[in-house]
Amino acid sequence: MKVVEWRREFHRYPEIGFTEFFTASKVIETLRSLGFSVLYGQDAMDGAARFGVPAKEILEKAYHQAMKRGANPALLESMKGGYTAVVGILQGKESGPTLAYRFELDALPIEESQSTDHLPHRFEFRSRLKGQMHACGHDAHLAIGLGVAEKIADRNFAGTIKLIFQPAEEGVRGARSMIEKGIVDDVDLIICQHIGMGVPTGQIQGGVEGFLATTKLEVTFLGEPAHAGAAPEKGKNALLGATTAFFNIQSLGQHSGGKARINVGVLEGGTAANIIPATARMVIETRADQQEVNQELVERVYQIIASSAMMHRLEYSIEIIGEATTFQCDEELVSLVLEEAEHIEGFTSLQKSSVTAEGSEDASLLIRRVQERGGYGTYCIIGSDLAAPHHHAHFDIHEEVLPHAVQLLERIARRDWEIAHF
Amino acid sequence: MKVVEWRREFHRYPEIGFTEFFTASKVIETLRSLGFSVLYGQDAMDGAARFGVPAKEILEKAYHQAMKRGANPALLESMKGGYTAVVGILQGKESGPTLAYRFELDALPIEESQSTDHLPHRFEFRSRLKGQMHACGHDAHLAIGLGVAEKIADRNFAGTIKLIFQPAEEGVRGARSMIEKGIVDDVDLIICQHIGMGVPTGQIQGGVEGFLATTKLEVTFLGEPAHAGAAPEKGKNALLGATTAFFNIQSLGQHSGGKARINVGVLEGGTAANIIPATARMVIETRADQQEVNQELVERVYQIIASSAMMHRLEYSIEIIGEATTFQCDEELVSLVLEEAEHIEGFTSLQKSSVTAEGSEDASLLIRRVQERGGYGTYCIIGSDLAAPHHHAHFDIHEEVLPHAVQLLERIARRDWEIAHF
Amino acid sequence: MKVVEWRREFHRYPEIGFTEFFTASKVIETLRSLGFSVLYGQDAMDGAARFGVPAKEILEKAYHQAMKRGANPALLESMKGGYTAVVGILQGKESGPTLAYRFELDALPIEESQSTDHLPHRFEFRSRLKGQMHACGHDAHLAIGLGVAEKIADRNFAGTIKLIFQPAEEGVRGARSMIEKGIVDDVDLIICQHIGMGVPTGQIQGGVEGFLATTKLEVTFLGEPAHAGAAPEKGKNALLGATTAFFNIQSLGQHSGGKARINVGVLEGGTAANIIPATARMVIETRADQQEVNQELVERVYQIIASSAMMHRLEYSIEIIGEATTFQCDEELVSLVLEEAEHIEGFTSLQKSSVTAEGSEDASLLIRRVQERGGYGTYCIIGSDLAAPHHHAHFDIHEEVLPHAVQLLERIARRDWEIAHF
Amino acid sequence: MKVVEWRREFHRYPEIGFTEFFTASKVIETLRSLGFSVLYGQDAMDGAARFGVPAKEILEKAYHQAMKRGANPALLESMKGGYTAVVGILQGKESGPTLAYRFELDALPIEESQSTDHLPHRFEFRSRLKGQMHACGHDAHLAIGLGVAEKIADRNFAGTIKLIFQPAEEGVRGARSMIEKGIVDDVDLIICQHIGMGVPTGQIQGGVEGFLATTKLEVTFLGEPAHAGAAPEKGKNALLGATTAFFNIQSLGQHSGGKARINVGVLEGGTAANIIPATARMVIETRADQQEVNQELVERVYQIIASSAMMHRLEYSIEIIGEATTFQCDEELVSLVLEEAEHIEGFTSLQKSSVTAEGSEDASLLIRRVQERGGYGTYCIIGSDLAAPHHHAHFDIHEEVLPHAVQLLERIARRDWEIAHF
Numbered sequence A, B, C, D: 001m002k003v004v005e006w007r008r009e010f011h012r013y014p015e016i017g018f019t020e021f022f023t024a025s026k027v028i029e030t031l032r033s034l035g036f037s038v039l040y041g042q043d044a045m046d047g048a049a050r051f052g053v054p055a056k057e058i059l060e061k062a063y064h065q066a067m068k069r070g071a072n073p074a075l076l077e078s079m080k081g082g083y084t085a086v087v088g089i090l091q092g093k094e095s096g097p098t099l100a101y102r103f104e105l106d107a108l109p110i111e112e113s114q115s116t117d118h119l120p121h122r123f124e125f126r127s128r129l130k131g132q133m134h135a136c137g138h139d140a141h142l143a144i145g146l147g148v149a150e151k152i153a154d155r156n157f158a159g160t161i162k163l164i165f166q167p168a169e170e171g172v173r174g175a176r177s178m179i180e181k182g183i184v185d186d187v188d189l190i191i192c193q194h195i196g197m198g199v200p201t202g203q204i205q206g207g208v209e210g211f212l213a214t215t216k217l218e219v220t221f222l223g224e225p226a227h228a229g230a231a232p233e234k235g236k237n238a239l240l241g242a243t244t245a246f247f248n249i250q251s252l253g254q255h256s257g258g259k260a261r262i263n264v265g266v267l268e269g270g271t272a273a274n275i276i277p278a279t280a281r282m283v284i285e286t287r288a289d290q291q292e293v294n295q296e297l298v299e300r301v302y303q304i305i306a307s308s309a310m311m312h313r314l315e316y317s318i319e320i321i322g323e324a325t326t327f328q329c330d331e332e333l334v335s336l337v338l339e340e341a342e343h344i345e346g347f348t349s350l351q352k353s354s355v356t357a358e359g360s361e362d363a364s365l366l367i368r369r370v371q372e373r374g375g376y377g378t379y380c381i382i383g384s385d386l387a388a389p390h391h392h393a394h395f396d397i398h399e400e401v402l403p404h405a406v407q408l409l410e411r412i413a414r415r416d417w418e419i420a421h422f
Helices: A002-012 A021-033 A056-068 A073-079 A138-152 A175-180 A238-250 A291-311 A331-341 A363-372 A401-413 B002-012 B021-033 B056-068 B073-079 B138-152 B175-180 B238-250 B291-311 B331-341 B363-372 B401-414 C002-012 C021-033 C056-068 C073-079 C138-152 C175-180 C238-250 C291-311 C331-341 C363-372 C401-414 D002-012 D021-033 D056-068 D073-079 D138-152 D175-180 D238-250 D291-311 D331-341 D363-372 D401-413
Strands: A037-040 A086-091 A094-104 A158-166 A189-195 A203-205 A213-222 A260-270 A279-288 A315-324 A349-351 A376-382 B037-040 B086-091 B094-104 B158-166 B189-195 B203-205 B213-222 B260-270 B279-288 B315-324 B349-351 B376-382 C037-040 C086-091 C094-104 C158-166 C189-195 C203-205 C213-222 C260-269 C279-288 C315-324 C349-351 C376-382 D037-040 D086-091 D094-104 D158-166 D189-195 D203-205 D213-222 D260-269 D279-288 D315-324 D349-351 D376-382
Touching (some): A002 A021, A002 A401, A021 A056, A021 A138, A086 A138, A138 A401, A203 A331, A213 A238, A238 A291, A260 A291, A331 A349, B002 B138, B021 B037, B021 B073, B021 B138, B094 B363, B175 B363, B213 B238, B238 B279, B315 B363, C002 C138, C021 C056, C021 C073, C037 C073, C086 C138, C189 C331, C189 C363, C189 C401, C238 C279, C238 C291, C315 C363, C331 C401, C363 C376, D002 D138, D021 D037, D021 D073, D021 D086, D037 D073, D086 D138, D094 D138, D094 D363, D138 D189, D158 D175, D203 D331, D238 D291, D279 D291
Parallel strands (some): A094 A189, A189 A376, B189 B376, B203 B349
Antiparallel strands (some): B213 B279, B260 B279, B260 C260, C203 C376, D037 D086, D260 D279
């Protein structure tokens, strides 16, 4: 089956957020060959609205790797600097609503298992890129996306289909840049989906609950070095600032407004035993099941950072490197998904939202935008037993669910829309 | 000997800083009876320049105790509110310089030993006041002061003698208030002295080195309480501010400019297990063997407090509750002291400054002021073996050194001044 | 109405936990006069199972005040040392189950308002005890308890009635001591109740949800003092230990197992600016909506305290000073309460459990014990508009609800039990 | 002059501690060509006694660079793995004491200036190695060492000369490994020297005071990762351990036993915003002007680390990565150096020890070992005006002092020893 081949091809070449040069060029070419109009590069995203773009040398290295692997140079040129979003647009033969499906392009910085138990290794489609791996299932999503594209290339549907291929979902960094470009502003219905997530093979879940609002922040402190033996008081100790912030941030995680989470995921500073540390860096995330609570946490973090810097006479900067929000799936769309799923043999169990998500997703931003403009959205889960949890070196899906997922999205696309219903 | 009787009487009734109502009235009456002009109450000190004045109820309790013990009500009235400084002034029969001696009035909040080994207990002059004790030797200083007064009451000396009886030396709180009143502005020569300090009986040390500059600070934080279970985020946690300040202040004690010391001596806040703590209080001291380094530490403390308050949205206040500085004894005066000491049988060993002080003294402020206005000063040590260290419940001196000390100060007072020499 | 008079009398004389000497003696005498058998003193509670008993001098002061106010000396003698629990037992004329009602004896350390708006002040039943106040409604509960006693003194009911008057509910300190004495071991049905709690006048709530498991801990650290200027390194700084524990405890409040709360409500240590602090004390509470999560938090606190002490070579102690747990009201009993309430005119709105408690209650321990032994329990809320929130200086209830509450408990007591049902 | 050429050649190729492969092979070859017996590789040092050996890949990269630059492969082979110490031994024609001179082989990880003001750049002997530079003057020392070797190659001296070329002085890492091999066990007199150090061109200082005892420590913490949103309590947070240690270590820097210094130079941990940090690393140094005080600080650090790990259930390791001690120059040797310096025109000012060192030196270990076995040692300073302070990207010496330094060491070597004198 082509969808399985596609999945394995994407699996072999896992590119991390904003460096999906080869992956995106492959998607562009396929969509074009099927008759889609394709937006990409700066036509598909607003560069300034990206969060957490990797350093220049990382972008360049990935660019040259993609070139070497045979990506189309003209396409690459348009993506230079991390412009890897792709949107495929196709008009149906009849008029109808604009329906968007969203798929993610990026992989994770995880070294893939070489265990003989690990099917991608045994069947020889293990990652060719050291320290990178499709360990969340985005390779499967991409394959489903191309699978649907192929099916509906006949234009036997009503309305417009938009296939959104988003970069940098990991770290919730990429969605904003596509929204700011207006990609979903004309969308009436948006359906995002994820494979796995604790839902077993054969089950489909029409919606989801519990995604947390989140903000990811990168903080730097800049002080002054000094010889720790000869003149310690001459230094401005950036680690004192960072550790002071660390402890005070740790105390924020209790809130009567529901679940609140805070983590200092990275703290690092200093250069040598005998130098008062002059630089420090922190990576922080806040989360909450209420958008307002998350915002409150972010404000408290800002104040703690500013005060810690002032305390030790440090310069500082804070950059938002990722952001997602909470959202609610529209009941009507959840029902519609399940209604279509009922016709597909592979789905033996239909659920509204039996599983609560524990993490965050920037699909939230896409869905909220569509809803704010009067449209409808949902986030459904395609069940698949997993060899290991998401983000694990042994992660693997059941490939037999891929055709069912394609079928589902195809059925929805071909639906005879009673627009009034929405 | 009267000087011993005086010492024991003062020892029996030890009053702490700014509450020396009975002690001061006894001093005033004795000086007056000897023909001295006496300044006291608001004539001897600037109330606003006092540091660390006790709370009203403590002042009032001590006032009433002094009243009950039979202190002169008219004198007491003048001292109400903690105006306990006394200055005795006597003109000699001939003209000459103004020579000041300084003695301290205050005792310590220490419960005196009831051991049978402890002579004040055995000889029945132990403290009559619960939890208070002359454990530093100020009782001896006071007796020496009155002893000298009695000797020179004949006016057979050249110039003016000023006997300065300062309140609240403990905590370095009282000297500033007498300086601001101008008490030493006309002084040409000032001699302060201390008994004990590690110098053995029979030895006299004409000067001293090593007193540290110091500042004592009281800090309060004010936040907002909240129910810790129901709405923790509604509180503004004053203990978070105080402990953040605590840790950062602890990191200040290293300086290439010499000895630097910092201590948070008291930290307290909060009321109950289930309330987010809304108040906190800290008592902090800085010390350094350079006045500038001490000042730098104080500035860093201010910045840390302000930043800690800002971090947790607290109000705060900082009050200086004590202050002393470094100083240098004038060589000429050191020599003069030793020159006179040579004539006194009781002093068998004469030293310039063999011992290094480890603490702080607000005599430093008096001596510096005299020196700044062109005068001379020294701080000499009257050796005495001690039964236990200063500030200890078993502290006791050798009373036989008291008459020698009186003799010394008398000889200096009667000196035929070659003013030009100074 | 007598119930209102009783409430006002109790309101006038608010005694805090384990010092309810006058209150308890009043309750004992009233119950006796109505024909109840009464257990009190060490017959009603296990002294060793009390949490957070006040210091000796506080117990003694309250004892003498109660004596002075005219409490029965023989009864007082039995309560000496804080044995203030009371249990009234009455056999009905017919056989039936043992039904317990629980009321709390203790007040709060809050100074009552003297505003003319404050009815207890205007109507002259304001607290006669400085700094103490019935600000939670326990005075009302006591009045209801005596009101019921009076009604059922005719013994026209089936089974046994136990009226449990518990000391020291504030701080969740008293229930355990009555449980350990076996007071509820023969109880088939237990009904606890609380006035107010956000439920309006006229409403009755048959059960409640959401009380949190909690543990209150008192921690002391003992180090060694040293002169902060002369030999700072000789000290063992107890405040360093306590603040280290403080910051690390603050980081515990995030748990995937539901609501988790942690608070350091009190931290205090040190004596003077120039002494390395040698002692420190902390009061800490943990809470969680799962008993297991609360237990996990307590264990983490123990480990943090032990490690902080080891870090600074301190001795330490940890004492549990309060404890409560989670519980579930039995559906059958909730229904029964509402069934009877329906017959009372004053109750215009009946609810199962519309309000979620935000705090903790040691009624939880009583109810759990009854349930563990095969009985049933509930905790109902008697609605009353409040002048100000619980634990506030302006707190006041609507006295008109008191007779309705008495009626309700009377009706339940007189019920014709179908034992089998339970 | 050859000594200047040598200095420039060494300057061009600055290798950091334990990677001085090219430098050492050059030294070995030169010494051999002059007739010295040469110990090197594992004959000159005990591998297990090295501190802070770089990671394998750093050693290998430097090794291959040295190979590429033309170092003798046989010599390189002996040095593989960081065995870069060299000792040249020469017997004089007459019998006499064993005299050792010590020189350092290593450079610093500093990028050298490309300013046109910077003479090494202008005269084209700037570093060829990116990010490495002889910024402390060890290139000059090496040149002096070879210069002396050349002069005394005629053997016209009494006794034995040992030229000790020590690796890894920076970080005080290399001396111990030569001591443990016994290199100085037969030495009667050891003279170490340093150029610059605040002493102006033309001055020579026969001894030095004030080098601090120091210990450098590397600490790692190992906890367990967890998803920060989904199950924060499942993690064991290594950064909590490290920051707790950080703050408590910062509080150690006050000691009545003299100068005490402590610095956490590096703290780093964690991997990503959404993961509870499972690893952390710290680099710490202690210093004191008393060996015992330094040892006390080290013990306190160990206890703080152990307690911080226990607090958060972490595994940890502590490794000593550098060590030096205090020492006293022998008066006799100081005088002897100055006696010889008097004969050298270039030295216009002779001092005993006018400058106080502010740092630490592992020459201290060599000198102490010689003294412990009955020998004598000193550390003299060869004055040189500097273009910028030591360890600065603009650091440069006055090359004209090199021949004077060679002359001095030559004169001392050729001295007619009156052994009895020592």
